[in-house]
Amino acid sequence: MRTTRRALAAVVSVAALLLTSACGTGEDDSTAAKVEVFTWWAEGGEKAGLDALVNRFTTACPGQEFTSGAVPGGAGINAKQVLNARLAQNDPPDVFQVHAGAELLDHIDSGQIKDLTAEFSSWGLTGTLPEGLIETITVNGKLWSVPIGVHRANVVWTNDQVLAESGILTAPRTMKDFIANLTRLRRDGVESPLALGRDWTQLMLLEAVLISELGPKRFTGLFTGTTKWDGKAVRSAIEDYATILGFSNADRDSLDWPEAERLLIDGKAGYQLMGDWAAADLEANNFSGYDSFTFPGNGKAFQWLADSFALTTGAANAAGGTCWLQTVASPEGQQAFNAQKGSIPARTDAPTTGFSDYQLEAAEDWKSGVAVPSCAHGSACSQPWQNAANAALGAYSASGDPAALQSALAAAAKQFVRQG
Template sequence: MRTGLVGRHTRRVLAAAAGVILLLAASACSGGDEDAEASKVEVFTWWAEGGEKAGLDALVGQFAEECQGQQFIDGAVAGGAGINAKQVLTARLTQNDPPDTFQVHAGAELSEYIDAGRVEDLTGEFQAWGLRQALPQGLIDDLTVNGKIYSVPVNVHRANVVWANPQVLSDAGIHTTPKTITAFLADLEKLRKAGIESPLALGRDWTQLMLLEAVLITKLGPERFSGLFTGETSWSSTAVSAGLRDFAKLLKYSNADRDAMDWPDAERLLIDGKAGYQVMGDWEAADLTAKGFRAYDWFTFPGNGDVFQWLADSFVLATGAPNPDGTTCWLATVGSAPGQQAFNAAKGSIPARTDTPTDGFSAYQLAAVEDWKSATPVPSCAHGSACSQAWQNAVNSALSAYSTNHHSTTALQKSLAAAATQFVKQE
């Protein structure tokens, strides 16, 4: 471990085991501007609006109760899936100006921060807080890197969900849920003939990757899909070729300005009745509700069966955090059952902990909790659980080029295969 951190790490574990309130004892004895500055905890996220901001606000409320004397500082940078936030974070870390803690997707995305020494080992805290018993073993396995754990997950999201405006569908004569991509394409065609110019609401790069991943899950099945990110399945296979052709067909039913849209802008098309469907993670349920649109339907992407494509938002202790004790209290709140209940009830995700009460959860969330118990889990490259940030960037660039310049799917497949050849060797 780096010089000077061993003692601090031990103190953090002991403080966490005794209870997060004890973290405030020292600060209660002093005052003034210097102490006020020392009590600030900058939490860096991309949760800036809608259901995401509602979830963060609920978590901040719990933090205020459990960590009295500590001051939450909102370091949010807007931009779906953290595209903008990650760029700002990279610049700050490079300049040795880290926030106290930052949001990251659990899984492969965290590897670059670990390798660069940007985050601290939280293995002791996990043990002290009982998280090894409260989290599913599969999630613990995904969080563990070389025997250590570096982040605290606050939730689990499902990525492969289709959201629908039932009134728009009904007006077009669509009254059943499509079970195959062929049936989905047929319904999209019905919508277009009914006067809906953009039947499938879609945004930029990473949202297109979500759509592509859902298609590939249908074409490959869960095991071979996961193999795309371990080297066990070839991106040059005929099954991927077929998936890309279906992806191209779906893209033709989306809005022409997709490359200039973030996901909430695309969602607005659904709310306003200008689209019938949108493929988006289940944070959309809370976001639609927060925007006053409750008359929505949802279903798993056609052909995905019982596959649950998962991602988990988590928080870290940044190396060099200005307020490590306050940050530890934030992380304890993030990992607690009350914190996860408050957060997930507002955000629309489900708790990472299996012992969290589901009071206040929506019908969608209750269904997702049950699905998570029995469905087949697969990771998501679009949200960092399947691939590194660099790999995700390469895939997003390839999709943007395809969407903007209308290259052939053959060219797109070559770009995706080249990215896999480069990055799978590094994982």
């Protein structure tokens, strides 16, 4: 197993990068212009990363004051609903967090966010972001959001003590091996061998299983229309998913991912599939008895998602929002944020000072692996498609009807896929 036991806390450099473009001149705090930044980062390593970025912004953008618009909830499950309501009511924040990729399609079509293509060049982003990432966030030949960090979704986290007590000392390489380990844990009295949360976390699990069954290319084709959701391979993956789901906690539909993670920390589960932001959160909870490995059968697939920020067309403080984005785009801003959050910089030239062993290894995997997008985190599918997939999995979690699940997923694809 890959060890991730090194502390993730970083000593962030206090040297300030003074940004001049789009950032106002120095003013007294009492007259500072407020910049509302809408996010779902409200606790743990996510909040620590945001705080580090805010500190950088405060120094880099004198005369601008950060105002939090945070709405808690893993993967933005709650924040996205609030944001959409505000945009519909013509009450936009200045900037908002979003997953880079297809998740932005509806906002682009509605004219709710600004074209940032020119800023990418002036801020030095052109040529410093991986080609695959640029391709994904380019729509109609334009760039619409500034990515700050890349996470890997298809990672399994362990409680080493729980596994050792069942004689499990190595990471499973195949789906068959993984199911055998889950069976052993259940046999040895672990009621919920796999810790699992609600909707989007279940979609993450299904996606990992699909990658193992289909491979990266055919998996990606599920969201471009080249791979059929109603095919035999998807049905086989759903059968494996059903088997694995049977080893999870019965209250999964009522838990967010940190609550499911608590089962792992407390020794009530042996495994949890979760993005690599979990490493920072485990450390924040003073739990060091864990390891991690890529989901069995995924091989070199790096299922990615990128946290990014977009500027609204109706921003009350467009200059302040632009300065926030410039801070996000800077190498120093990306280093400060990712060192705390546990992700890796979107920029390939950002410093890695203070990064953990896991982050350094993830950065290497990002360079050498096979990039695969995630519907659960908006890089592969639009928000309505993601909502439909989550609803289908929620219904399946209650009914256990695999045919109904496949039919619902195929119907969603038929409705939302955008070819070409």
